[in-house]
Amino acid sequence: MDRIPILRMGEFLLVTIQVDMQDQLALRLQEDLTAAIERHSSKGVLIDISALEMVDSFIGRMISDISGMGRILGAETIVTGMQPAVAITLVELGLSLPGIATALDVERGMEVLRAKIRNGADHVADDGR
């Protein structure tokens, strides 16, 4: 059974999508990821798509779904490594993935996630809760 591996990196989870995704694989990834977020109390998920030479509306939807699920479970999602040709095509398609954070690569993605979590923690502190 093919599964997309999920790597744990401290308080984050890293998913590297390398293969041509079919819906079974995508569904399985969502299940595995949500389970992993819960199991490790992860604060962030990085979806690295630097190996993807194409993102269509199906994959775009999958990324949106994962992001939404993650947020509900308390984890911020960030998409890293989108290739230029893919970015140009997505824009032309009309898919701009609103509300989903992006970064050039995994390293920068983690910096962004850390900053977000820090800011989030600060707000909580300010609230005094």
Add this chain to the structure above:
Amino acid sequence: MSQTTGGEVPLKSEHDIVLARQLVRRLTQQLGFSIVDQTKMVTASSELARNALIHGGGGAMQWHLFTRDAKQGLELVFIDAGPGIANLELAMTDGWSSGQGLGMGLSGARRLVNDFNIRSAAGAGTTVTIRRWK
């Protein structure tokens, strides 16, 4: 030089969609399209192949290499014998969704190609023809 200039592949399963777009990638590479143009064509074919499978109950993708005005190009025809689209105009508007997903399929795919043609009617299946050239 005997190179096939046309063919047909089935679109009966998710795996077929993957195979179809890998084929389109190979064909556009063969034609020497730029990376961006390759990606646009592959993405459009993925959208339309998925439409044929999910909404059309399965079908096929035909492909032809052509030369027009000394420009080389690729023509893809997505055919299904499904329920068809009752309101083509509505289906071609941005943001229209038949319920599943982001609904960008048709209008989005049109922006990715040079030529776009669709024939469909309720109960009569759907045929979408797209062309891109260098």
Add this chain to the structure above:
Amino acid sequence: MVTSCLIATVLRKQRKQLHEQWMLELGRVSAGRGRISSEELAQQTAEFLALLEQASQHAMGGEISSNEFKEIREFLERVSRSRVQQGFSSDETATLIFSFKRPLFQALRAEAGKDADMLADEVWTATELLDALGLHTVKTFQRAREEVINRQQQEMLELSTPVVKLWDGILALPMIGTLDSARTQIVMESLLQKIVETGSQIAILDITGVPTVDTLVAQHLLKTVTALRLMGAECIVSGIRPQIAQTIVHLGVDLQGITTKANLADALALALKRIGVSLTR
């Protein structure tokens, strides 16, 4: 005007001789340019004669736009295009057709015998037909040449759109001239590519040198900004002149939260701040 049948007859009966004489004529006027092999030339002229025989049966004045002439028109278009590729000039290409006049007229004279009136008519018809075909060839040639020039311009544009690295992590793209769809595509692609190559976080699009911004140009800018965002880079647009600001507001273009600065210097200062560089004077 009577449709000719003598031209067709002559082409049928004397095809071989006409072909040979035409090739001789071509050898004489072209002085063997050598850009095209004699086999290829022989092939093209032979095909032309076959098509001409068919077409000439319908010859009526200089009219060649009807369906009967479709095949020969398309043939000439193909020949024109290949001549462009091979580096011929437009008059060299037209000579191909016009050089056939002499052999044809000689053959017509031989066939017409003593009938001077018929000969005059046939020669006139032949002239009009060949002139029209020659003109068609030239027109196609020019069109094809323009396509080549456009393509070359695109390539030059690609090479001449400089993406400048202002700082570690900051790229600037000074855009100059009109922004049309084709140009913006190329510019967008090269900028995105450079972002990946340099690992830069911020791109400054400077439009000081862009004379007008209409809805289309604004759309193109928006697309570039969105693509940059998808890749994880930020974008600042600088160089917006007062007139352009007015146009943008009048057109009702929504810049969707794009950061803008009046000039490149301000944009750079902002970019540096964003990447955490502080300037000490």
